[in-house]
Amino acid sequence: xxPLLSVRNVTRRFEGLTALNDVSMEVEPRTIAGxxxxxxxxxxxxxxxxxxxxxxxxxxxxxxxxxxxxxPLHGIxxxxxxxxxxxxxxxxxxxxxxxxxxxxxxxxxxNFATAIVRPPxxxxxxxxxxxTAVELLRFxxxxxxxxxxxxxxxxxxxxxxxxxxxxxxxxxxxLLDEPTAGMNPGEAAGMIKLIRALRDDMLMTIxxxxxxxxxxxxxxxxxTVLDHxxxxxxxxxxxxxxxxxxxxxxxxxxxxITDGRA
Amino acid sequence: xxxxxxxxxxxxxxxxxxxxxxxxAFDAIPLIRWILPLALGxxxxxSPQWFDxxxxxxxxxxxxxxxxxxxxxxxxxxxxxxxxxxxxxxMDRFERGILFDIALYTMLGIGLNIVVGYAGLLDxxxxxxxxxxxxxxxxxxxxxxxxxxxxxxSFWLMIPAxxxxxxxxxVALGLPVLRLRGDYLAIVTLxxxxxxxxxxxNRDDITNGPRGVYLIPxxxxxxxxxxxxxxxxxxxLAGVFIAAFAAERIRDSRVGRAWExxxxxxxxxxxxxxxxxxxxxxxxxxxxxxxxxxxxxxAAKQTAIFPRDFDLDVSINVLALVIIGGMGNVRGVVLGxxxxxxxxxxxxxxxxxxxxxxxxxxxxxxxxVIFGAALVAIMVLRPEGLLPSxxxxxxxxxxEMLESELAT
Ligand SMILES: Nc1ncnc2c1ncn2[C@@H]1O[C@H](COP(=O)(O)OP(=O)(O)OP(=O)(O)O)[C@@H](O)[C@H]1O
Ligand SMILES: [Mg+2]
Numbered sequence: 001x002x003p004l005l006s007v008r009n010v011t012r013r014f015e016g017l018t019a020l021n022d023v024s025m026e027v028e029p030r031t032i033a034g035x036x037x038x039x040x041x042x043x044x045x046x047x048x049x050x051x052x053x054x055x056x057x058x059x060x061x062x063x064x065x066x067x068x069x070x071x072p073l074h075g076i077x078x079x080x081x082x083x084x085x086x087x088x089x090x091x092x093x094x095x096x097x098x099x100x101x102x103x104x105x106x107x108x109x110x111n112f113a114t115a116i117v118r119p120p121x122x123x124x125x126x127x128x129x130x131x132t133a134v135e136l137l138r139f140x141x142x143x144x145x146x147x148x149x150x151x152x153x154x155x156x157x158x159x160x161x162x163x164x165x166x167x168x169x170x171x172x173x174x175l176l177d178e179p180t181a182g183m184n185p186g187e188a189a190g191m192i193k194l195i196r197a198l199r200d201d202m203l204m205t206i207x208x209x210x211x212x213x214x215x216x217x218x219x220x221x222x223x224t225v226l227d228h229x230x231x232x233x234x235x236x237x238x239x240x241x242x243x244x245x246x247x248x249x250x251x252x253x254x255x256x257i258t259d260g261r262a
Numbered sequence: 263x264x265x266x267x268x269x270x271x272x273x274x275x276x277x278x279x280x281x282x283x284x285x286x287a288f289d290a291i292p293l294i295r296w297i298l299p300l301a302l303g304x305x306x307x308x309s310p311q312w313f314d315x316x317x318x319x320x321x322x323x324x325x326x327x328x329x330x331x332x333x334x335x336x337x338x339x340x341x342x343x344x345x346x347x348x349x350x351x352x353m354d355r356f357e358r359g360i361l362f363d364i365a366l367y368t369m370l371g372i373g374l375n376i377v378v379g380y381a382g383l384l385d386x387x388x389x390x391x392x393x394x395x396x397x398x399x400x401x402x403x404x405x406x407x408x409x410x411x412x413x414x415x416s417f418w419l420m421i422p423a424x425x426x427x428x429x430x431x432x433v434a435l436g437l438p439v440l441r442l443r444g445d446y447l448a449i450v451t452l453x454x455x456x457x458x459x460x461x462x463x464n465r466d467d468i469t470n471g472p473r474g475v476y477l478i479p480x481x482x483x484x485x486x487x488x489x490x491x492x493x494x495x496x497x498x499l500a501g502v503f504i505a506a507f508a509a510e511r512i513r514d515s516r517v518g519r520a521w522e523x524x525x526x527x528x529x530x531x532x533x534x535x536x537x538x539x540x541x542x543x544x545x546x547x548x549x550x551x552x553x554x555x556x557x558x559x560x561a562a563k564q565t566a567i568f569p570r571d572f573d574l575d576v577s578i579n580v581l582a583l584v585i586i587g588g589m590g591n592v593r594g595v596v597l598g599x600x601x602x603x604x605x606x607x608x609x610x611x612x613x614x615x616x617x618x619x620x621x622x623x624x625x626x627x628x629x630x631v632i633f634g635a636a637l638v639a640i641m642v643l644r645p646e647g648l649l650p651s652x653x654x655x656x657x658x659x660x661x662e663m664l665e666s667e668l669a670t
Contacts, residue, residue: 051533077535091526094519101516102523106535108516112544115515116508122515169534 002065004029004205005050005173010059010069012045012229019045021229022059027173027222032199032206034220034237036213038249041226043209044086047175050207051083052076063173078106082169084162086177086209092151096142096161099150100133103168133168139202140164140194156187163194167202174198176208180215188215195219217241225249323600350495360607362491362563365498366556367603370580371587371595372505373552378581379590380513381545382525384448386577387455390435391428391550393572395557397462398424400475400567417481421558428554429547436546440539443528455577462569474568481562494563501559505552506592512548513590521545579603586640588647597648601640606633 003026012020019042027033035043048054050061052073061069068079076082082103091099108129110122137146140160145153150161159179166174179195180188192215198204210216216223216237223240225233227249233240240246350358374388399420439450462469469475481488481497488494512518520541523531532538561567579602587598609629640648 053529053533072537073529073532074535074537077533083533085530089527089530091523091530093526094522098519098522102519102531102536103534105516105520105523110516112512112515112517112548115512115517118511126515165534 003027004064005207006062007046007050008060008062010046010049010056010061012042012049012054013057018229020049020056020226023226023229023231024059025224025231025234027205027207029172029205030199030203031221032195032208032219034216034223035207035209035226036211036216036223036240037226037232040228042229043226044177045229046226047083047177047207047209050076050175051081077169077171080170080172081175082166082171082173083175084159084166084177084179086181088158088162090150090158090161090165093149095147095149096137096153096164097130097133097146099161099165100136100168101129103165104129104132107170133164136164136167137161139167139197141190156183156190159183159191160194163198167198167204172205174204174206176206178209178211180210180212188212191215192219323597323604346499347496350492355490355492358491358495360604362495362498363607364599364603365495365502366560367580367583368596368599369498369502369505369556369559370553370576371583371599372502372509372592373549373556374580375549375584375590375592375595376509376512376552377545377549378584380509380518380525381521381542383542383545384444384451385546385549386448386452386574386581387435387458388451388549388553388580389572389574389576390455390458391432391553392557392560392576393458393462393569394431395424395428395554396561396567396572397469397475397557398427398554399558400478400561401469404475404478417562421555424558425551425554428557429551431554432546432548432550433543435550436543440542452574452577455574459569459572462572469569472569474566475561476566478561478565478567480565488562491563494559497562498556498559501552501555502596505555506596508548509552509592517541517544582637586637586647588649591647591649594647594649601636601648605636606630609633 005025005027007023007025010020010023011018023042023046025033035046037043045054049056049069052068052071052075056069059069060067063079063081066079068076068081071079091102094102108125110125114122134146137143140163142153142157142160142164145157145161150158153161163174163176163179166176176195180191183191195206195208196219198206208216208220220237223233223235223237224231225240225243225246227245232245232249233243235243350361353361370388370392373391374385377383377385377388402420403417435451435454439447442450463472465471466473481494483493486493488497513521520531520536523534523536524538524541528538560571564571583598583602584595585598586594586602587596588594606629609632
């Protein structure tokens with residue numbers, strides 16, 4: 001199978017600082033890929049390049065045989081990629097269900113004129129959108145939280161809502177930036193279950209950034225390791241774990257890679 | 263130095279506390295919200311001159327407030343409509359003028375609310391669209407200005423035409439300022455409003471400059487000539503209802519959600535596939551179209567318009583009434599317009615004559631002071647406005663229903 005996503009020699013500089021240096025990686029359909037690396041390694045920058053937030057200084061990004069690194073920001077969702085954010089970025093003063101409805105934006109057709117006239121097709125569309133949203137919230141474990149304002153949700157619920165909102169885009173590639181960050185072990189275990197369900201039940205391809213080694217080693221089939229903007233290793237979890245360069249990169253950070261606890 | 267800073271901080275804290283207490287008291291006694299308008303209404307009803315400006319006004323505010331607070335059903339709308347039609351019949355010319363202004367500013371408020379309240383774009387130059395609607399209409403139909411097309415048919419065509427042109431102007435303003443946020447956007451739009459006014463003032467070859475455009479012909483409704491504020495009041499009332507209907511429906515749709523998402527987090531909205539450029543321009547365009555429509559009606563009523571009718575005050579008043587009423591909510595706009603436009607006028611004959619106290623002219627002399635104090639009081643007690651937007655009841659119920667369907 002051809003890769004779903006292919007990052008080709010991407011470099012991204014910020015005035016003197018090279019956040020990504022000639023990084024290449026490929027993601028196969030229906031796999032869970034991990035991106036790891038110490039703080040400031042360039043992981044989030046990579047996601048920002050993939051989702052149009054940053055343009056690569058050089059290099060290309062291809063998705064489903066189409067070059068996407070020149071698309072406008074809002075074109076990425078239409079291309080079939082959606083994401084969550086490391087520092088949760090929900091629509092805080094909208095309800096959970098409204099957040100998910102915004103996620104469905106590109107699949108709905110109502111415009112300002114039909115919104116005013118409100119023919120039956122609009123009522124029908126809205127009704128089915130709400131239904132889809134309720135189902136997605138259910139899937140993400142947010143049953144009965146539909147009408148809660150996003151900012152009133154518990155931290156773990158907010159992370160789940162971000163995933164539900166991203167799923168509403170109906171992406172073929174889902175990018176999760178530290179989905180378990182700040183969670184207690186119980187919440188994190190629930191999140192890992194959800195991520196597995198995304199692939200197994202929703203047939204989703206996922207790239208996730210993680211600090212928690214337990215999460216990465218547990219769910220990812222392939223791992224890419226970044227350090228100072230460079231790709232220093234790549235492979236199956238066991239391979240990466242043994243890689244001398246990876247161990248060195250992590251040694252300086254005080255994180256212990258092998259004991260299963262980050 | 264440090265001490266002064268401390269003192270300021272302590273003062274701020276004390277004020278915050280007092281503010282919080284006042285608000286808590288206000289909220290703890292829900293009846294206050296009813297007693298206040300009720301008292302106004304009783305005063306109005308007991309007044310010997312029933313249709314004196316002040317009591318009538320108090321009564322109107324009361325009824326509107328109560329109707330808007332409780333959910334609007336058919337009955338509420340009918341009462342409101344009856345009041346809006348009946349009251350002006352009993353009013354004199356001056357009072358009808360106030361009523362017209364309230365309705366006109368309500369219409370403008372609904373338009374600006376789309377830009378500021380829904381899409382979150384702080385626009386301080388809204389008068390530009392109001393002015394362009396008025397001038398487009400006036401220049402085409404006033405013979406003096408070299409236009410002088412037949413008004414008979416053209417008035418009803420001019421309204422949509424002027425709205426379309428104002429919308430185009432809205433897009434023209436929107437394009438260069440799209441990347442600006444918050445304060446910067448406010449400053450640039452403020453400048454835009456002034457530029458339009460200065461252009462009207464200085465391009466005498468087109469606009470007749472400060473001398474204005476006058477002898478704007480009367481509009482006709484079938485055979486009836488629409489002469490004064492009374493007839494045009496009904497026209498602007500129709501405008502208010504159409505604008506309010508459209509605004510609320512758009513807000514409760516995919517489009518309204520896109521605006522709200524942009525207001526909340528523009529980048530996250532883009533990541534969800536919302537074309538933020540398009541939706542911001544759409545907000546500017548719809549807001550401008552409503553303002554332009556208001557401008558046409560204004561010009562038709564005035565029969566003479568001047569650049570000085572369109573200065574910064576208009577933008578500020580419209581914005582203030584949106585904020586006082588409660589941002590993001592059409593109902594709030596109605597109430598805001600009643601207070602902001604109506605209050606300074608009715609305060610003119612406010613007087614206190616009681617035993618040896620004789621302040622017969624207090625209203626005439628100090629009305630703007632009283633008005634200002636009232637605005638400050640409202641903002642201290644209700645920083646979110648009098649009628650802030652409610653969460654969407656429809657979606658709420660729909661979700662509840664589906665939830666129980668799925669559960670079974
Ligand atoms: N917009 C920007 N302007 C300037 N520098 C930036 C910008 N975005 C990221 N950087 C820099 O690029 C480097 C990589 O940042 P990035 O956020 O990608 O790291 P990360 O791997 O996600 O780290 P963390 O684990 O802390 O989230 C950092 O040094 C950061 O300061
Ligand atoms: Mg990061």
